Amino acid sequence: MMQRWKNIRIRKRNRWILIPFLIVVLALAAVRYFYEMKDEDPAKDALLKIKERGYLIALTDRNSLDYFIYRGEPMGFQLSLLRSFADHLGVPLKIVASNDISKLYYYLDMNVGDVIAFNLPVTGEGKQIVHFSETLGETRLVLVQRRPSGSSKTPDTHFIKSPSDFIKDTIHIQRNLFARPLMARFLRRAGKNIVLVEEPDINAVQLITMVADGRINYTICDENLAMIVKRAYPNLTAELIVAGFHDYGWGVIHSSDSLLMKINEWVTGIKKNRQLKQAYLTYFDNPVVPNYFRNDFFSVKGKKISPFDEVIRTLSKNISWDWRLLASLIYEESNFHLGVVSSRNASGLMQLMPETANKFGMDSLSSPSTQIAAGVRFLKWLNEQLPGEITNPRERIHFILASYNVGLGKVLSARERASQYGKDPNRWYGNVGYYLTRRSLKDPNPPPDSTFEFSMNEGAARFVDDIVERYYHYRNNIPE
Numbered sequence: 001m002m003q004r005w006k007n008i009r010i011r012k013r014n015r016w017i018l019i020p021f022l023i024v025v026l027a028l029a030a031v032r033y034f035y036e037m038k039d040e041d042p043a044k045d046a047l048l049k050i051k052e053r054g055y056l057i058a059l060t061d062r063n064s065l066d067y068f069i070y071r072g073e074p075m076g077f078q079l080s081l082l083r084s085f086a087d088h089l090g091v092p093l094k095i096v097a098s099n100d101i102s103k104l105y106y107y108l109d110m111n112v113g114d115v116i117a118f119n120l121p122v123t124g125e126g127k128q129i130v131h132f133s134e135t136l137g138e139t140r141l142v143l144v145q146r147r148p149s150g151s152s153k154t155p156d157t158h159f160i161k162s163p164s165d166f167i168k169d170t171i172h173i174q175r176n177l178f179a180r181p182l183m184a185r186f187l188r189r190a191g192k193n194i195v196l197v198e199e200p201d202i203n204a205v206q207l208i209t210m211v212a213d214g215r216i217n218y219t220i221c222d223e224n225l226a227m228i229v230k231r232a233y234p235n236l237t238a239e240l241i242v243a244g245f246h247d248y249g250w251g252v253i254h255s256s257d258s259l260l261m262k263i264n265e266w267v268t269g270i271k272k273n274r275q276l277k278q279a280y281l282t283y284f285d286n287p288v289v290p291n292y293f294r295n296d297f298f299s300v301k302g303k304k305i306s307p308f309d310e311v312i313r314t315l316s317k318n319i320s321w322d323w324r325l326l327a328s329l330i331y332e333e334s335n336f337h338l339g340v341v342s343s344r345n346a347s348g349l350m351q352l353m354p355e356t357a358n359k360f361g362m363d364s365l366s367s368p369s370t371q372i373a374a375g376v377r378f379l380k381w382l383n384e385q386l387p388g389e390i391t392n393p394r395e396r397i398h399f400i401l402a403s404y405n406v407g408l409g410k411v412l413s414a415r416e417r418a419s420q421y422g423k424d425p426n427r428w429y430g431n432v433g434y435y436l437t438r439r440s441l442k443d444p445n446p447p448p449d450s451t452f453e454f455s456m457n458e459g460a461a462r463f464v465d466d467i468v469e470r471y472y473h474y475r476n477n478i479p480e
Contacts, residue, residue, distance in 0.1 A: 046114055046256035047089075055092040058082045059104040059113040061174075062097050062300070062477055063203040065225060065283045066118065069299035070292055072306055072331040074473035077283040078117045081136075084275060088266045092469070097476040099203040101176040105129065108253055115259065119222060119248040125181040130251035131260050134267040136276065140223045141182055141243035143171070144208050146235050160218070160240055166193035171218040172207055175200045178251070182243040183220070205229055205300055209293070212236050222248075224284050232290035299477040306336040308349070311369045315376045319383065321397075324474035328467045329401065330372065338368060350375030382408060387415075390426045398428035398464050402436065405463040411436060428464065437461045 050056055060067050060078045067076040079095070086093035096113050098104055101120075107113045108130070119139070122132045148159050158169060163186070173183070175198040187194060199207065207219040208226065212233035226238035249267075252260050270276040283289060296302035305327045306312070312330065316323040333351040334340045341347045345354055348362055348371040357363065360381070362374035382403045383396065390396045403411045414436035415425040423431040437460065 045258050046252065047258035047262055050089065050091060050114055050259070055094050056082075056086050056089060056115075057094050057096060057113045058086075058115055058117045059096050059098070059107050060117045061099050061101060061104070061203055063099075063205040063225075064292060064298070064300045065205070065228065065289070067095070067097060067477070068292075069297075069305065069474065069477045070295070071297045072327070072336055074470060074477075077279055079473075080279045080282070081270075081276075082117050084270060084279075085263065085266050088269070089262065092465070094472065095476055099174065099206075100200040101174065101178065103200070105177050105251075108251065111253075114252070114256070115263065116251040118250070120178045120251050121182055122247040122249055123178070123181045126178045126251075129177075131254055131256065132247075132251055133249040133260065134264045135247040136249050136267065137224075137280065138245050138247050139225075140241055140245050141179070141186070141220055142223045142226050142238040143240040143242055144211050144219045144221060144226050144230070144236055144238045145217065145240075146211060146214070147237050149235075158217070162240070163190040164193075166190050168193055168195065169218060170195040170197055170216075171220055172197045172199055172202075172210070172216045173220050174198070174202065174204045174207060182246070186220075186242045203300075208236070209233070228284055228286075228289055229293070231287070232293040303479055305474060305478055306330070308336065308368055308372065311372055315369075315372055318376050319380050321379075322471070322475075322480070324478060324480070325397070325467070325471045326372075326376070328471040328474060329404070330375070331470065332463065332467050348374070350378075352378065379404065387426075392426070395426060395428055398433070398468070401464045401467055402428070402433070402460045406436070406460045410460075433461050433464065 058078075060082070062068060063076075065076060066078040067074075069075070082093055082095065096104075096107060098107075101116075101118060104113070104116050104118065108116055116130070119136065120126065120130075120132065122135065126132065143160060145160060158165070158167060160166060160169070171194055173179070173196060183196065187196065202210075204219070204221040204225055207216065208221065208229045210216045211219055212235055220242050223238065223241075226236075230236040230238055250263060252263070267276070270279075292298045293301060297304050297306065305324070308330070309323075309327070312327050313323040316326040319326075330336060330349050334349045336349065338349065340349075340351070342351060346352060347354075347364060348357065348366065349368060350371060352360070352362060352371075352374060356378055357374060360374040360377040362371055366374070379400060382400050385408055386396065386399050386403070390399055399411060411432070414432045417435040418432045419425040421435075423435070425432060
């Protein structure tokens with residue numbers, strides 16, 4: 001009996017020793033699990049995520065200074081900076097565009113994009129939701145309104161000289177989460193005499209245009225933006241300061257420290273080499289820019305790419321392409337200019353070689369629609385010659401574009417080379433595209449013509465890249 005009680009006491013003592021030990025082990029395991037999960041968090045190292053994905057996703061809005069299409073060419077202050085930053089990272093650029101800046105923050109927070117590339121006002125409240133980059137500049141908020149006309153036939157809008165002049169007036173502004181602190185301070189000064197309406201689908205430039213046209217009476221925007229846009233509309237004034245000078249920059253989520261460091265490194269560089277100043281002058285201090293507003297081929301105004309849009313829309317259906325992709329190809333070939341003849345004697349809007357043009361029904365006297373129709377028939381023929389194993393529609397488009405540029409035979413040879421060295425012959429990027437632009441691989445038994453130099457087909461990869469990239473810019477700015 002004594003031995004039994006002794007065993008019970010030993011078991012109880014062992015239990016009290018074992019329980020704390022288990023608690024310590026579980027605590028250590030929990031800590032280790034936490035840090036391992038933290039390391040696996042895709043938001044922890046945003047820069048690594050971009051490298052693994054293979055491209056930068058930037059969030060910006062569509063307007064006549066930041067991001068737009070003019071005569072078929074993607075342009076804009078933010079676009080030029082984003083291209084520079086993507087080059088700095090050594091990755092391609094993809095853009096997600098929305099006129100609702102608050103929606104762009106939602107995309108950022110949901111890890112849809114890596115950075116908001118917009119002139120975000122740097123405020124204490126804003127710092128609670130994003131990390132701001134080094135400053136890209138400074139500006140003020142101004143009230144945009146029409147000048148007094150002095151005409152008895154058209155009564156003047158209530159003209160505002162100071163915040164106290166408002167009498168239950170409505171001001172339409174672009175919806176922007178980051179500008180709300182500045183607006184709140186302005187409203188406190190103006191009292192209850194203002195009705196502020198946030199527009200989720202209209203950008204600041206469109207609102208300024210609406211003021212000029214008399215559709216609305218007032219809007220508020222950045223002063224540097226107002227100064228360039230009102231050059232196109234002499235009936236506007238933007239003299240009333242709504243909020244004093246503030247810095248602006250890009251924004252990333254708080255966990256994107258590695259990306260923020262890279263952005264700041266790049267900003268320092270473009271300030272030193274004056275690239276930032278040059279980009280600013282190109283768009284914010286350029287007397288040519290106001291002329292864009294009167295052009296139907298300016299995406300903010302006319303939503304047109306070229307004079308041939310309707311023909312392109314119709315003929316693109318023959319190959320089941322988005323018409324904007326076909327437009328991007330035509331821009332790449334001729335910039336939509338009639339009568340262009342290359343040094344190799346390619347001609348027409350789609351730059352067909354003489355034998356190809358003749359085969360598909362085009363000559364030097366053909367109309368623009370006939371020229372485009374011949375190019376489309378050529379594209380359809382190329383599609384029919386490509387192997388059926390290329391089943392992915394996007395991949396097939398890459399092969400068609402490359403064949404259009406350098407010839408079907410070279411593309412098919414590159415497929416064979418890719419397959420020979422264990423790469424997927426039905427994928428373009430990093431596979432067939434690689435073997436088309438290089439004559440050989442690091443192979444222990446290279447073919448006799450082996451070399452590590454680029455071949456004459458190097459331009460084919462750029463040709464495909466440029467058309468596809470421009471197509472996505474068209475999609476962002478031009479309705480389907």
